[in-house]
Amino acid sequence: MTGAGDCNPAPFSAGQHAAARMETHKVPSIEKSHGSPRISFARPVSCRYHRSRSLFPGERGERSGAGVPEEETRDTTPMQYRFAHRMTCAPPSFLDRLFAVSKDPRIISFAGGLPGTRFIDVEGIREAASRVLGEEGRDALQYSTTDGYLPLREYISRRYRQRLGLSIPPQQVQIVNGSQQCLDLVAKIFLDRGDAVAMERPGYLGAIEAFSLYEPVFSDVALGSTGPDIDEFSRVIREARPKFFYGIPNSQNPSGQTYPLEARRAVAEVIRDSDTIFYEDDAFGELFFDGKPRPPVAGMVPDQAVLSGSFSKIIAPGMRIGWICAPPAVLERFNCAKQAADLHSNFLCQKILAAYLETHDLDVHVRRMAQAYGENCRLMCEILDDDFTPDISHTEPEGGMFLMVSLPPGLHSLRLFEEGLREGVAVLPGIPFYACGGGESTVRLNFSTTGEEQIHEGMARLARAITALR
Numbered sequence: 062m063t064g065a066g067d068c069n070p071a072p073f074s075a076g077q078h079a080a081a082r083m084e085t086h087k088v089p090s091i092e093k094s095h096g097s098p099r100i101s102f103a104r105p106v107s108c109r110y111h112r113s114r115s116l117f118p119g120e121r122g123e124r125s126g127a128g129v130p131e132e133e134t135r136d137t138t139p140m141q142y143r144f145a146h147r148m149t150c151a152p153p154s155f156l157d158r159l160f161a162v163s164k165d166p167r168i169i170s171f172a173g174g175l176p177g178t179r180f181i182d183v184e185g186i187r188e189a190a191s192r193v194l195g196e197e198g199r200d201a202l203q204y205s206t207t208d209g210y211l212p213l214r215e216y217i218s219r220r221y222r223q224r225l226g227l228s229i230p231p232q233q234v235q236i237v238n239g240s241q242q243c244l245d246l247v248a249k250i251f252l253d254r255g256d257a258v259a260m261e262r263p264g265y266l267g268a269i270e271a272f273s274l275y276e277p278v279f280s281d282v283a284l285g286s287t288g289p290d291i292d293e294f295s296r297v298i299r300e301a302r303p304k305f306f307y308g309i310p311n312s313q314n315p316s317g318q319t320y321p322l323e324a325r326r327a328v329a330e331v332i333r334d335s336d337t338i339f340y341e342d343d344a345f346g347e348l349f350f351d352g353k354p355r356p357p358v359a360g361m362v363p364d365q366a367v368l369s370g371s372f373s374k375i376i377a378p379g380m381r382i383g384w385i386c387a388p389p390a391v392l393e394r395f396n397c398a399k400q401a402a403d404l405h406s407n408f409l410c411q412k413i414l415a416a417y418l419e420t421h422d423l424d425v426h427v428r429r430m431a432q433a434y435g436e437n438c439r440l441m442c443e444i445l446d447d448d449f450t451p452d453i454s455h456t457e458p459e460g461g462m463f464l465m466v467s468l469p470p471g472l473h474s475l476r477l478f479e480e481g482l483r484e485g486v487a488v489l490p491g492i493p494f495y496a497c498g499g500g501e502s503t504v505r506l507n508f509s510t511t512g513e514e515q516i517h518e519g520m521a522r523l524a525r526a527i528t529a530l531r
């Protein structure tokens with residue numbers, strides 16, 4: 062495969078690939094220096110743990126109890142855990158560092174990816190939980206079937222028909238443990254080591270992480286305001302013949318881009334002429350600022366698509382309830398993989414959610430959220446246009462929770478990350494969103510968790526950080 066988007070030269074070499082993946086995803090840190098930043102990477106996932114640490118307190122206790130000073134008996138041989146090869150392909154998560162900084166109250170964080178906590182309807186969920194436990198407590202706390210709670214699957218099926226005119230019977234809806242589980246299980250049922258998989262550039266970090274564990278060869282396709290570059294998309298599909306192309310046509314994470322209708326049609330046409338599956342992740346389709354749903358690509362190629370959705374961004378991520386819709390032959394394999402993974406998703410939560418949705422109008426709820434996110438997004442874009450220099454550009458999201466900023470040449474996003482922290486603002490460098498490398502001059506900004514005042518203050522800090530680096 063020689064297409065522009067191919068990041069692993071054929072023939073595939075597992076070792077090479079693992080090395081390439083780690084190169085891209087080792088946790089980066091910046092060394093202060095002049096000119097362009099010298100990036101030093103944290104060590105990759107290590108198999109070395111120190112046996113003498115308190116991991117084995119019994120062993121230590123026994124030896125020191127034998128009258129020999131502990132210092133002299135400490136076994137310092139590092140344990141060589143024989144991890145599976147696939148773990149060498151797992152990028153250590155950059156998110157741990159981010160998590161730590163986002164807990165610091167002095168920092169305004171645009172780096173996270175949480176939905177606005179103020180939109181989680183605690184009272185409504187409490188009432189639904191108490192109804193479920195009161196009326197059917199024991200049943201709700203029993204094991205259940207792998208495919209999921211039927212009334213919830215019926216609700217999802219009905220909503221597709223009402224919102225999008227899509228006919229997806231409940232039998233083709235499988236409940237999952239958050240749509241993140243779909244990423245793992247779709248990869249598990251389709252990918253053998255060395256298989257080709259394709260996705261957008263930039264693409265969702267959680268997908269890159271999930272797919273990496275199955276040791277595929279990644280190709281990527283540039284995503285812009287007009288959707289995926291269709292020439293590159295056709296070439297990648299034709300030449301790499303990926304098992305699936307993973308895309309987020311609605312308010313993509315990280316870029317905020319939405320495929321226009323023509324792009325959806327063009328993508329569907331290319332897919333139709335191939336034996337590739339289109340894996341459509343629709344985590345944000347309910348959150349268009351104008352409230353108008355966009356037609357899924359999956360509806361245009363129903364036999365060649367899987368479509369995932371989630372209640373995380375619209376009800377509560379902690380419930381861990383998502384779903385996947387797929388052709389019966391795919392769903393059968395998916396169900397089998399899910400059964401092996403966890404038997405079924407949390408049955409109590411499924412019942413609580415179904416009870417909640419019976420008595421609450423989801424349309425009203427998502428309108429409120431989308432409007433608030435829209436206001437925040439517009440404010441951020443206005444500040445970027447008015448108060449930042451013209452060599453800084455940004456995407457123009459129509460929905461969702463993120464936008465992406467392109468930095469001026471020479472300004473490295475990792476240096477901006479560090480300088481931002483010094484100024485008291487956290488942004489997410491684009492690098493981990495590029496399956497095949499790149500993203501040094503991009504940062505992702507989240508607008509779902511901050512209020513107007515924080516956006517003004519955080520963006521002023523960001524502007525100061527950029528000025529300091531020029």
Ligand SMILES: Cc1ncc(COP(=O)(O)O)c(C=O)c1O
Pocket residue numbers: 174238239240241242265267309314342344370371372373378381382383
């Ligand atoms: C595009 C996308 N897909 C999937 C997920 C996973 O979400 P969940 O497992 O909570 O449904 C996320 C989470 O942020 C996401 O942004």
